[in-house]
Amino acid sequence: MRRIVIALGGNALLRRGEIADARVQLDHIAQVAPGLAEVAGQWELVIVHGNGPQVGMLALERENDRALTATYPLDALVAETQGLLGYWLQQSITNAGLTGQIATVVTQTVVDAADPAFATPTKFIGRSYDANEAHGLAASHGWRVAADGDHWRRVVPSPGPVRVIESPIVEALLGLGVTVICAGGAGCAVTEHDGRLNGIEAVVDKDHVAALLADVLDADLLVILTDVPAVISGYGTPTAHPLGHVTVDEIITEHFAEGSMGPKVAAACHFAERTGRVAVIGALDDIAAVIAGTAGTRITSAAHSPTEDTHDVR
Amino acid sequence: MRRIVIALGGNALLRRGEIADARVQLDHIAQVAPGLAEVAGQWELVIVHGNGPQVGMLALERENDRALTATYPLDALVAETQGLLGYWLQQSITNAGLTGQIATVVTQTVVDAADPAFATPTKFIGRSYDANEAHGLAASHGWRVAADGDHWRRVVPSPGPVRVIESPIVEALLGLGVTVICAGGAGCAVTEHDGRLNGIEAVVDKDHVAALLADVLDADLLVILTDVPAVISGYGTPTAHPLGHVTVDEIITEHFAEGSMGPKVAAACHFAERTGRVAVIGALDDIAAVIAGTAGTRITSAAHSPTEDTHDVR
Numbered sequence: 001m002r003r004i005v006i007a008l009g010g011n012a013l014l015r016r017g018e019i020a021d022a023r024v025q026l027d028h029i030a031q032v033a034p035g036l037a038e039v040a041g042q043w044e045l046v047i048v049h050g051n052g053p054q055v056g057m058l059a060l061e062r063e064n065d066r067a068l069t070a071t072y073p074l075d076a077l078v079a080e081t082q083g084l085l086g087y088w089l090q091q092s093i094t095n096a097g098l099t100g101q102i103a104t105v106v107t108q109t110v111v112d113a114a115d116p117a118f119a120t121p122t123k124f125i126g127r128s129y130d131a132n133e134a135h136g137l138a139a140s141h142g143w144r145v146a147a148d149g150d151h152w153r154r155v156v157p158s159p160g161p162v163r164v165i166e167s168p169i170v171e172a173l174l175g176l177g178v179t180v181i182c183a184g185g186a187g188c189a190v191t192e193h194d195g196r197l198n199g200i201e202a203v204v205d206k207d208h209v210a211a212l213l214a215d216v217l218d219a220d221l222l223v224i225l226t227d228v229p230a231v232i233s234g235y236g237t238p239t240a241h242p243l244g245h246v247t248v249d250e251i252i253t254e255h256f257a258e259g260s261m262g263p264k265v266a267a268a269c270h271f272a273e274r275t276g277r278v279a280v281i282g283a284l285d286d287i288a289a290v291i292a293g294t295a296g297t298r299i300t301s302a303a304h305s306p307t308e309d310t311h312d313v314r
Numbered sequence: 315m316r317r318i319v320i321a322l323g324g325n326a327l328l329r330r331g332e333i334a335d336a337r338v339q340l341d342h343i344a345q346v347a348p349g350l351a352e353v354a355g356q357w358e359l360v361i362v363h364g365n366g367p368q369v370g371m372l373a374l375e376r377e378n379d380r381a382l383t384a385t386y387p388l389d390a391l392v393a394e395t396q397g398l399l400g401y402w403l404q405q406s407i408t409n410a411g412l413t414g415q416i417a418t419v420v421t422q423t424v425v426d427a428a429d430p431a432f433a434t435p436t437k438f439i440g441r442s443y444d445a446n447e448a449h450g451l452a453a454s455h456g457w458r459v460a461a462d463g464d465h466w467r468r469v470v471p472s473p474g475p476v477r478v479i480e481s482p483i484v485e486a487l488l489g490l491g492v493t494v495i496c497a498g499g500a501g502c503a504v505t506e507h508d509g510r511l512n513g514i515e516a517v518v519d520k521d522h523v524a525a526l527l528a529d530v531l532d533a534d535l536l537v538i539l540t541d542v543p544a545v546i547s548g549y550g551t552p553t554a555h556p557l558g559h560v561t562v563d564e565i566i567t568e569h570f571a572e573g574s575m576g577p578k579v580a581a582a583c584h585f586a587e588r589t590g591r592v593a594v595i596g597a598l599d600d601i602a603a604v605i606a607g608t609a610g611t612r613i614t615s616a617a618h619s620p621t622e623d624t625h626d627v628r
Contacts, residue, residue, distance in 0.1 A: 083394045101480075188401050
């Protein structure tokens with residue numbers, strides 16, 4: 001059976017400006033679940049989900065907890081979101097008709113403590129605020145904040161993933177026919193020193209971890225699902241147009257927004273370049289067409305012709 | 315290799331009255347981890363942990379989150395603690411010298427929606443309060459509260475476990491030599507109707523789930539670790555004495571505290587009676603001796619002689 005890694009945006013579970021009630025997120029997941037259950041019937045499936053809004057909510061709640069003397073580090077909060085969103089996803093995908101087994105594996109992602117990303121936080125987490133609110137929170141909570149479109153949000157360091165500690169377990173479960181949810185929120189960021197793992201204050205990018213996992217697990221296809229139907233070339237300019245099929249060499253020269261489309265394109269390119277296989281970026285709502293190769297932006301290594309790489313005829 | 319299920323009290327991770335800071339819990343887990351790593355080298359090991367203090371903390375934080383219109387149901391909060399405590403345990407056990415793989419599997423536990431436990435909440439969660447505080451919180455949050463020793467705490471329904479959805483995955487991982495952390499906080503309570511799973515507002519007892527898992531997984535030994543060295547017969551009376559080896563028939567007539575030693579004894583008896591194998595209740599600090607059969611209270615089925623059941627010579 002062919003193997004697929006799907007990266008699911010945190011926005012698929014909670015959209016900007018929405019109230020983070022459990023019911024709101026469960027309703028979104030119920031929309032996503034049938035498509036994922038169908039994929040799981042045809043592919044060995046790994047699901048990597050985002051957690052930006054959720055980890056931000058937990059961070060704020062924990063900071064406001066007067067019974068504590070210190071808030072929890074981000075690696076711990078990411079672990080909580082892995083439990084929560086993994087549970088909701090596995091239950092909803094089963095309810096949507098998955099006949100096989102599905103498991104959420106709590107995942108640790110090794111990063112390099114010397115990664116320059118620690119000096120320049122870029123990863124948005126949590127709610128949106130207006131500029132005044134954001135700067136107030138930055139002062140009171142020691143946050144770094146940055147503009148995300150019209151609003152402001154907290155930003156945290158996002159070092160690159162070096163290794164996923166639990167990838168052999170994911171591999172073993174896939175081999176047994178189990179659909180695996182893992183590396184939620186990109187996994188808990190840890191450093192590794194003399195075989196010792198230590199949590200570190202960072203949130204890795206989930207698309208980059210999905211690309212790394214797809215490579216390590218020898219996946220046939222990497223699919224990055226988001227809320228837009230395709231990557232837009234020249235975004236915000238008069239020549240803006242959606243990209244269908246592009247090579248890494250063609251797309252790598254263009255600039256995309258940090259913390260938004262930028263990491264998705266970079267992750268897709270990384271996978272395509274390393275493996276010679278196809279990475280697709282497309283809309284969650286088009287999941288079947290994106291996988292079939294008839295929607296989304298397909299990125300292939302320059303060394304491969306489009307025809308060879310059409311993943312629906314592999 | 316012999317197979318063991320160890321149930322680890324939530325108090326092993328956070329003691330009564332302690333501040334629930336991450337550092338406090340990580341320090342406790344670092345104390346526990348070497349013993350667990352050693353067991354994992356000798357047995358196929360399943361770890362089931364409690365989460366009373368942690369789920370209580372999350373419930374309170376979520377209720378105080380003004381950005382939400384409703385708090386999260388208990389099944390969702392239990393999922394969060396599975397992620398958090400599973401992450402900390404797997405990392406700490408690796409750091410303590412485990413050479414094999416270890417995985418946390420997010421777990422759902424089926425309960426019967428008609429379980430009479432829903433009418434009579436008995437399971438303590440969260441912090442201790444004095445009587446005034448507790449009754450105030452009961453009024454403002456719609457909680458049920460009950461006395462737990464000298465203090466008061468929130469109580470929630472604790473229906474019996476019917477089935478652990480992910481037990482085949484745990485079985486498969488054990489077969490591959492992976493140490494498994496699962497059913498944390500007894501698993502997320504769900505009801506099952508026409509193959510559909512739905513979260514339900516309850517916290518199952520982790521010792522009962524550990525006993526069910528030990529039975530289903532055909533474990534050789536069930537170990538329930540707590541903060542006292544043995545079960546005390548006649549607790550609080552002049553004839554109080556620790557029990558060494560007892561049969562189910564001998565211990566079943568005695569009354570133990572609900573929400574405390576009661577469920578541990580009942581769970582141990584359930585496993586011993588169903589399987590004819592040994593269940594031990596003992597102190598976390600004595601883990602090696604408890605497993606070796608030289609400490610703790612050993613419970614065996616009446617139908618089996620003590621000699622046959624000495625688990626250290628099995």
